[in-house]
Amino acid sequence: MDIFAEKTILTVSRLTALLRGVLEENFEQVWVQGEVSNLSLPSSGHLYFTLKDTGAQLRCVMFKGAVKNLKFRPADGMALIARGRISVYDQRGEYQLICEYLEPAGVGALQMAFMQLKERLAKEGLFDEGHKQPLPTFPRRIGVITSATGAAIHDILNVLKRRFASLEILLYPVRVQGEGAAPEIGRAIDDMNRLGLVDVLIVGRGGGSLEDLWAFNEEVVARAVYRSKLPVISAVGHETDWTICDFVADLRAPTPSAAAELVVASSLELRGQLDALSHHLRMALESRLAALNARVDALRRSLHDPSTMLGHLAQRVDDLSERLEMALENTTLHRRERFERLRSVLLFHSPDRQTERFQQQLAMLSHQLERQLRDKIQQEKHAFGSVAARLEVLSPLRTLSRGYAIAAASDGTVVTTVAQLTEGDRLKLQLFHGTAICRVEELENRNA
Amino acid sequence: MATEKFETSLKKLEEIVRRLESGSLSLEDSLKAFEEGVKHSSFCAKKLDEAERRVEVLLKRKDGTFAREPFEPEEG
Amino acid sequence: MATEKFETSLKKLEEIVRRLESGSLSLEDSLKAFEEGVKHSSFCAKKLDEAERRVEVLLKRKDGTFAREPFEPEEG
Amino acid sequence: MATEKFETSLKKLEEIVRRLESGSLSLEDSLKAFEEGVKHSSFCAKKLDEAERRVEVLLKRKDGTFAREPFEPEEG
Amino acid sequence: MATEKFETSLKKLEEIVRRLESGSLSLEDSLKAFEEGVKHSSFCAKKLDEAERRVEVLLKRKDGTFAREPFEPEEG
Amino acid sequence: MATEKFETSLKKLEEIVRRLESGSLSLEDSLKAFEEGVKHSSFCAKKLDEAERRVEVLLKRKDGTFAREPFEPEEG
Amino acid sequence: MATEKFETSLKKLEEIVRRLESGSLSLEDSLKAFEEGVKHSSFCAKKLDEAERRVEVLLKRKDGTFAREPFEPEEG
Numbered sequence: 005m006d007i008f009a010e011k012t013i014l015t016v017s018r019l020t021a022l023l024r025g026v027l028e029e030n031f032e033q034v035w036v037q038g039e040v041s042n043l044s045l046p047s048s049g050h051l052y053f054t055l056k057d058t059g060a061q062l063r064c065v066m067f068k069g070a071v072k073n074l075k076f077r078p079a080d081g082m083a084l085i086a087r088g089r090i091s092v093y094d095q096r097g098e099y100q101l102i103c104e105y106l107e108p109a110g111v112g113a114l115q116m117a118f119m120q121l122k123e124r125l126a127k128e129g130l131f132d133e134g135h136k137q138p139l140p141t142f143p144r145r146i147g148v149i150t151s152a153t154g155a156a157i158h159d160i161l162n163v164l165k166r167r168f169a170s171l172e173i174l175l176y177p178v179r180v181q182g183e184g185a186a187p188e189i190g191r192a193i194d195d196m197n198r199l200g201l202v203d204v205l206i207v208g209r210g211g212g213s214l215e216d217l218w219a220f221n222e223e224v225v226a227r228a229v230y231r232s233k234l235p236v237i238s239a240v241g242h243e244t245d246w247t248i249c250d251f252v253a254d255l256r257a258p259t260p261s262a263a264a265e266l267v268v269a270s271s272l273e274l275r276g277q278l279d280a281l282s283h284h285l286r287m288a289l290e291s292r293l294a295a296l297n298a299r300v301d302a303l304r305r306s307l308h309d310p311s312t313m314l315g316h317l318a319q320r321v322d323d324l325s326e327r328l329e330m331a332l333e334n335t336t337l338h339r340r341e342r343f344e345r346l347r348s349v350l351l352f353h354s355p356d357r358q359t360e361r362f363q364q365q366l367a368m369l370s371h372q373l374e375r376q377l378r379d380k381i382q383q384e385k386h387a388f389g390s391v392a393a394r395l396e397v398l399s400p401l402r403t404l405s406r407g408y409a410i411a412a413a414s415d416g417t418v419v420t421t422v423a424q425l426t427e428g429d430r431l432k433l434q435l436f437h438g439t440a441i442c443r444v445e446e447l448e449n450r451n452a
Numbered sequence: 453m454a455t456e457k458f459e460t461s462l463k464k465l466e467e468i469v470r471r472l473e474s475g476s477l478s479l480e481d482s483l484k485a486f487e488e489g490v491k492h493s494s495f496c497a498k499k500l501d502e503a504e505r506r507v508e509v510l511l512k513r514k515d516g517t518f519a520r521e522p523f524e525p526e527e528g
Numbered sequence: 529m530a531t532e533k534f535e536t537s538l539k540k541l542e543e544i545v546r547r548l549e550s551g552s553l554s555l556e557d558s559l560k561a562f563e564e565g566v567k568h569s570s571f572c573a574k575k576l577d578e579a580e581r582r583v584e585v586l587l588k589r590k591d592g593t594f595a596r597e598p599f600e601p602e603e604g
Numbered sequence: 605m606a607t608e609k610f611e612t613s614l615k616k617l618e619e620i621v622r623r624l625e626s627g628s629l630s631l632e633d634s635l636k637a638f639e640e641g642v643k644h645s646s647f648c649a650k651k652l653d654e655a656e657r658r659v660e661v662l663l664k665r666k667d668g669t670f671a672r673e674p675f676e677p678e679e680g
Numbered sequence: 681m682a683t684e685k686f687e688t689s690l691k692k693l694e695e696i697v698r699r700l701e702s703g704s705l706s707l708e709d710s711l712k713a714f715e716e717g718v719k720h721s722s723f724c725a726k727k728l729d730e731a732e733r734r735v736e737v738l739l740k741r742k743d744g745t746f747a748r749e750p751f752e753p754e755e756g
Numbered sequence: 757m758a759t760e761k762f763e764t765s766l767k768k769l770e771e772i773v774r775r776l777e778s779g780s781l782s783l784e785d786s787l788k789a790f791e792e793g794v795k796h797s798s799f800c801a802k803k804l805d806e807a808e809r810r811v812e813v814l815l816k817r818k819d820g821t822f823a824r825e826p827f828e829p830e831e832g
Numbered sequence: 833m834a835t836e837k838f839e840t841s842l843k844k845l846e847e848i849v850r851r852l853e854s855g856s857l858s859l860e861d862s863l864k865a866f867e868e869g870v871k872h873s874s875f876c877a878k879k880l881d882e883a884e885r886r887v888e889v890l891l892k893r894k895d896g897t898f899a900r901e902p903f904e905p906e907e908g
Contacts, residue, residue, distance in 0.1 A: 142458045142499065152509065152523075161507060173507040175523050199510075199518060274462075278496045281465050285489040288472035289583060292482055297576050300538065304569040306545040310562040310659050317555065317614070318652050324617050325645040328638060329739060331624035335634040336732050338627065339690070343724045346693050350717045353700035354815065355710045359807045362707065362766065366804065369769045370797040374891060376776035377790040381883050384783050384838065388876045391845050395869045398852035400862040410859055418860035434863070479534040483579055490586045555610040559655055566662045631686045631731050638738060707762045711807055718814045783838040787883050794890045 017094070024092040027099055031090035036101060037109050038062060040082045045071075053078065055086060055101070063100035064088075070104050075117035083109035114214055118221050121248055125223070130230045136254045137235040139266070140203045142274050145172040146267055147202035147234070149192045152177035155210035156239065156260035163264035171271060174202055179219075180209035186222030193228040193236070205232065206263045207249060208239030220247035229253055239263035404436035411442075422447045458499045465492040534575040541568035610651040617644035686727040693720040762803040769796040838879040845872035 014022070038055030045051050049068035054061050064086060066074075078084055088103040108116035125131065150156040157175055164171055176192045179185040189207065196205055207229065209217070219225060220240045229236050229252040238253030239260040250256040257263035404410070411419045412432045419425060425444050433440040468489040471477060477485055509523035544565040547553060553561060620641040623629055629637055696717040699705060705713055772793040776786060848869035852862055 140459070141462065144502075147510075164505065170505050172505070173523070174520065175507070175509040177509060195512075195518070201510075201520075275500055278462065278465075278493065278500065281462070281469050282489075282493040282497075284469045285465065285472065285486060285493060286587065288469055289482060289486040292472065292475065292479075293576060293579055293583065296479065296534075296538070296572075300541070300569060300572045300576060303538075303541050303545050303565075304573070306549065307541075307562060307565045307569055310548070310558055310655070311663070313551075313555075313558060314652055314656050314659060317610075318649070318656075321614065321617070321645060321648045321652060324614075324621050325642075325649075327621045328617070328624060328641040328645060331621060332634060332638040332735055332738070335624060335627070335629070335631065335638075336728065336735055339631055339686070339724075340728055340732070343690060343693070343721070343728060346690070346697050347721045347725075349697045349701065350693065350714070350721055351815075353697065353710075353714070355707065355714050355807055355811050356815075358707055358710055359804045359811070362762070362800065362804050366766065366769070366797060366800045369766070369773050369793075370801075372773045373769070373776065373790060373793040373797065374887075376773060377786055377887055380776065380779070380781070380783060380786045381880060381887065383779075384842070384876075384883075385880050388842055388845075388873070388880060391842065391849055392873045392877070394849045394853065395845065395866065395873055398849060398862070398866065398869075400859050400866050403859060408859075410863060412860070418858065420858075479575060479579060483582055486583065487586055490589075555651065555655055559658055562659065563662055631727065635731060635734055635738075638735070642738060642741070707803065707807055711810055714811065715814055783879060783883055787886055790887065791890055794893070798893075 016097075020092060020094050020097060023099075024094070027090045027092060033087070033089060034101070035085060035087050036062065037083065037085045040078050040084055041080050043078060043080045051078070051103075053080075055084065063093075063098055064103050065100055066103040066106065074106060075114060076108065076120045078106055085109050114218065114221075118214075118248065121221065121223055121226070122251065125226055125248065125252065130226060131251045135230070139235050139237070139255060139270055141270065143171070143203040143267055143270065145174055145202045147174050147176060147196045147205045149176045149178055149189060149196065149205060149207045150209050150260070151180045154180060156180075156208050159210070159259065159261040160206065160264040163261050164268060167265075167268045167272065171267065181212065181216045181219055185219035186224045189219060190222075190224040190228035193225075193232050197231070197233050202234065204267065205234050205236045206239055206257075206260065206267070207236055207253070208257075208260050208263065209241070210260065211241040211245065217241050217245060217247055220249040222248070225249050226252045237263045237266060401436055404434065407436075409436075409440075410434040422449060458496055461492045461495045461499075465489055465496065468492065534572060537568045537571045537575070541565055541572060544568065610648060610655075613644045613647045613651070617641055617648060620644065686724055686731075689720045689723045689727070693717055693724060696720065760799065762800055762807075765796045765799045765803070769793050769800065772796065836875060838876055838883075841872045841875045841879070845869050845876060848872065 036055060038057050038061075041054045041056055041061075043051070043053040049071060051066040051071050053064050055064055056062070066088075085107050086101060086103045087105040088101045090099055091102050092099045129135065148157055148160060152175060161173065164173065176196060178188045178192045180189070193205065193207065196202060207220075207225075209220070211217075217240055220238070226248045229238070229249055235254040236252075237255045237257050238247065238250045239257040239262065240247045240249055241259075246256070255263075255266065257266055400410075410433070412434065413419055413424065414430050414432070417424070419431065425431075425447055427444050427447055429444040431442045431444060433442055468485050472482060472485055472489070507523045508520045511519045511521055513519060544561045548558060548561050548565070620637050624634055624637050624641070696713050699713055700710065700717065772789045775781060776789055776793070781789060848865045851857060852865050852869070857865060
């Protein structure tokens with residue numbers, strides 16, 4: 005119908021019905037990409053949102069039945085690719101896309117689902133470190149939840165064999181991929197907890213595609229792991245693949261082999277630790293005993309001191325005794341020396357010498373005394389002798405001896421002339437020998 | 453008690469070693485601690501020695517109970 | 529007394545050795561100190577010998593017999 | 605007196621020796637001093653002999669016998 | 681007198697010797713001095729002999745008998 | 757007189773000899789002087805003899821006898 | 833005279849001899865002088881003899897007897 009050919013006046017409803025027919029006919033199946041805004045999910049269960057890009061926007065709705073099948077939850081700002089048909093909402097006169105399928109733009113739906121679940125569980129606290137349990141230091145029995153025929157159990161047993169670890173393994177066989185795998189895994193975890201036969205759980209499988217590993221990204225598994233009282237080691241796929249299960253688990257091993265290694269290592273380490281502790285225990289006590297022994301020995305050796313002290317004291321006493329004797333001997337010796345010196349000086353100065361000197365002096369003086377006197381006498385004798393001799397020579401008696409006589413008057417006067425005489429006078433004649441008294445008889449030569 | 457756990461015992465051993473090494477114990481206490489340590493050490497060693505290498509598979513019966521059986525993995 | 533502890537005795541021994549080494553004691557006091565020191569020294573040596581014998585016994589047990597004896601460490 | 609101490613006696617002996625060596629004593633006093641000195645010397649020697657015997661006994665004990673005798677050091 | 685001391689006598693002897701050495705004494709005084717000197721000399725000799733004998737005795741004693749005699753030095 | 761001293765007498769003897777030598781004396785005086793000199797000489801000789809005997813006695817004593825005689829020098 | 837001294841007498845004798853020798857004397861005077869001279873001569877001879885005898889006596893005394901006689905020289 006050419007609505008532009010003639011002026012045909014249509015009612016709004018009519019026109020709207022016409023437009024819907026056109027749109028529904030031509031846009032029965034379209035893919036459109038845009039950014040989500042104004043997202044709302046009322047209690048009716050239908051999802052309403054707008055897709056937009058820089059130039060336009062498109063009203064979208066997804067009915068409850070389709071929403072149920074979504075692996076992820078759309079959100080404002082999310083870039084989406086939507087598949088659906090265009091229809092018109094008569095009452096408002098708006099056209100809208102009735103979405104049958106949605107997927108995140110850029111990533112696959114599974115990834116988006118993974119991310120969203122991860123985000124949600126993280127928000128809920130399922131990944132909190134605080135909730136994680138430590139592995140038992142000594143796991144004696146290990147529960148392994150995996151396929152009985154898969155690579156995982158094979159790898160785990162190989163590791164145990166290789167490491168000679170004495171551990172018990174209890175396998176709980178489950179499907180690890182495909183429909184129903186996740187609930188089975190979850191149930192297995194719960195069963196293991198209930199049975200209480202093991203100390204730790206290894207949950208996992210070998211590597212595969214994202215789809216293969218998907219069971220481990222399912223919420224049911226995550227929640228079972230979270231619920232588990234037994235510590236859970238998640239060991240899914242290869243090293244680069246992380247699953248939700250990995251995040252929730254108490255420990256994540258990159259591979260089942262690695263999980264086995266962890267468990268074994270802890271067991272071996274434990275043995276080493278015990279040995280070390282036992283060694284330290286012994287060493288600590290022995291070194292303490294040795295130290296105490298050394299200390300006691302050192303002290304005991306130091307106790308030998310009194311002998312040395314006694315030796316020193318004895319030496320001192322001996323020394324003093326010796327000095328005492330010496331001093332006493334010196335006392336008498338010095339006095340003896342001093343005394344002997346004095347005595348010898350005394351003897352040297354004995355009066356003997358003085359008397360001897362005096363004797364000599366006296367002898368000399370006595371000798372001189374005698375000689376002087378003798379000399380004197382001799383001298384006088386000599387002087388006298390010569391005078392006496394001269395006198396002898398001069399003696400007048402010599403004249404008399406020749407016959408001369410000296411006549412002396414009675415008065416003694418020597419008569420030298422007759423004049424002096426009178427007859428009858430008495431004369432005294434001195435002769436050489438003797439005298440004669442004579443009388444004068446006659447006088448002659450009176451004048452001569 | 454028999455319910456003493458390996459971990460508890462090991463922890464006590466550790467504690468004892470630490471106390472002994474600190475040198476703060478008297479000789480008598482050191483000896484007591486050592487004696488206790490030896491007991492713990494022996495206990496732990498015994499526990500470690502008890503473990504055997506055994507691989508079993510858990511089979512779920514129809515009635516919901518479980519049974520353990522030796523597990524022989526298939527080659528490959 | 530029998531309650532004398534190794535540490536007390538050792539401390540006294542040390543004190544005695546220090547006093548002896550200080551050289552400030554009279555002969556009489558030195559002798560007394562020495563006598564007491566010898567007593568303490570012997571006491572300490574005896575205690576250490578006992579301790580060593582006890583350790584030896586414990587270690588012997590541990591290496592053999594002990595491991596098989598039932599042991600239940602007490603809760604600390 | 606019996607209460608005379610070794611150190612006192614030794615000191616007196618030293619004093620006597622010093623006085624004797626100084627030469628300031630009279631002969632008579634020297635003799636007296638010497639006699640007294642000899643007494644002190646003998647006293648000291650006797651005391652030292654006693655001390656040595658005592659130490660000897662203690663050391664003999666210490667090396668062997670003593671350890672077997674019951675000994676309980678008294679609280680100081 | 682009997683209280684005369686060796687030292688006094690020796691001093692007098694010295695004085696006498698000095699006076700004798702000075703040569704200033706008269707014969708009479710020399711004689712007197714010498715006589716006195718001889719007396720002092722004899723006295724000193726006697727005293728010294730006595731002292732030496734006593735020293736000998738004391739030293740002999742000290743080496744043997746004395747140590748066995750009980751001795752308690754007096755407080756000084 | 758008895759108080760005449762040896763030295764005085766000797767001096768007088770010397771004087772007498774000098775005077776005799778001077779020759780100034782009369783025979784009579786010489787004789788008198790001589791007589792006096794002889795007296796002095798004799799006196800001196802006697803004194804010297806006495807002195808020598810005394811010394812001899814003292815020395816004899818000193819070498820032997822004297823030491824045994826009791827002697828107490830007087831306080832000077 | 834008795835108081836006449838040897839020297840005076842000798843002098844007079846010499847004078848007499850000189851006068852006699854001068855020859856100036858009469859025989860009578862010569863005789864008198866001579867007579868006097870003889871007297872003096874005799875006197876002198878006598879004095880000399882006396883002196884010699886006295887010396888002998890004194891010397892004899894001194895060598896023997898004298899020493900035993902008490903002698904107290906007079907104070908000069």
